[in-house]
Amino acid sequence: MKPVLTLPLFAAALMAGCASQGDTNTTADATPPIVFVHGNGDSAALWQTTYWRFESNGWPRSHLHAINLPYPLARDDDGKPQPGRTSTAEHRDYLKKEIDQVLRQTGASKVVLVGNSRGGNAIRNYIQTSMQQTGTVAVSHAILGGTPNHGVWSRAGEREGNEFAGTGSFLTGLNAPKNAAGDEVAGPVRWMTIRSDNNDKYAQPDAGWPASTGKPTGVDYAGPELKGARNVVVPGIDHRETSYSAPAFEATYRFITGHAPVRLDIAPESQVQLSGMVTGSGIDPLDAKSGNFANNLPLPGAKLEVYAVQPDGPDAGARIGQPLHVQTIAADGKWGPFRAQANRPYEFVIGAPGYATTHVYRSGFPRSSDIVILRPERIAEADRAAKQIVILTRPRGYLDAGRDRMLLDGRAPAGLPPHGGMLASSKLLLQETAPRAVQAEFNGERLAGRSWNAADGEVTVLEITQ
Incomplete structure (x- = not known):
């Protein structure tokens, strides 16, 4: 059964959960480089307040990097070229280039990956491909906010060529069991998901939410969770707030560092x-x-x-x-x-x-x-x-x-x-x-x-x- 934590009591449990996956305070670098991956149709600009919160808690600006995917929209069918859109492989490879560049610039051995929505697909694809090809990956933590890990819809025969189809080859390949326990995530990366309790437009049991149509999607509110990951639930937040809100920052910061941030507000700069x-x-x-x-x-x-x-x-x-x-x-x-x-x-x-x-x-x-x-x-x-x-x-x-x-x-x-x-x-x-x-x-x-x-x-x- 997937471990699920909810606010307002998730903070103490998250501390314990981080310890159970390894004490991140023992790492040589207390502020590892972070690569942020935006969602479908979005841009790097959405991470602006997240940058500010990390900086306000002592993270050097040089260790915060957000990709800006030239064509941020997914293809209608992942296997068919479509002008102005990217495939899952193109998205993964673009992320890999950014990670390689950040590792060269910072001299770090590993990065933290934080993704919203479709950005989480690229993160999972990159980690799984690297593990399959080399047996290693230069990633310490992966945090996925609102990623439709089991699809926006999951009905056999329904648009299964799309990367958001829960029954399609892309997501079923990512979700294939990684060990005897049936975990959907692989070590040594530490994994966390953040989701809403019921207010994520892409994790709904009814296709017509909020004006219900009675057409089931085949997924539910827990669709973003992953077996083997630490799964955090924040009541009331919407799809983008799973990554860009103050509660999402707090959960992310705790997971990376093993302790609470000093502040959630944004410290002003004089210049x-x-x-x-x-x-x-x-x-x-x-x-x-x-x-x-x-x-x-x-x-x-x-x-x-x-x-x-x-x-x-x-x-x-x-x-x-x-x-x-x-x-x-x-x-x-x-x-x-x-x-x-x-x-x-x-x-x-x-x-x-x-x-x-x-x-x-x-x-x-x-x-x-x-x-x-x-x-x-x-x-x-x-x-x-x-x-x-x-x-x-x-x-x-x-x-x-x-x-x-x-x-x-x-x-x-x-x-x-x-x-x-x-x-x-x-x-x-x-x-x-x-x-x-x-x-x-x-x-x-x-x-x-x-x-x-x-x-x-x-x-x-x-x-x-x-």
């Missing part, structure tokens, strides 16, 4: 420097009606401007003076460095041919970051009748109307189900042309921006940090 990439998105070449799909490719030629903005009051979101940073993006897609004022809110303006001029408003940055990834929007056909478009987005989690305290322009965000972590964004479509302040609040985080005219090809994005 903040920001940099990252400007990336694009495209139209799926296999289906022109499918709309935008994400990639992490550089967007050369894009223009970036950064403005300080008023944090509150009647002029909330209004620019303060001239742009503080102006840059035309080169072939590598990189932007920065930009020396920011700690905890000062900013507006990032990205303009590129074929995209809407996108005004991204962010809360103040308490610490430096080199994974600030900016992506311009396209205006969807369904939204073209609106005079102004404001998008509230939460990259590191979902917007749960039954759980979260949130407002967009003084009202509940539109388009969300009454409960459940299903959607990461909400749109406010306005039929007015005069620019004005638009404010948002999410569980205590407040940010403000300005509305812009969609007829001029401009879109507002309010991006939640937490």
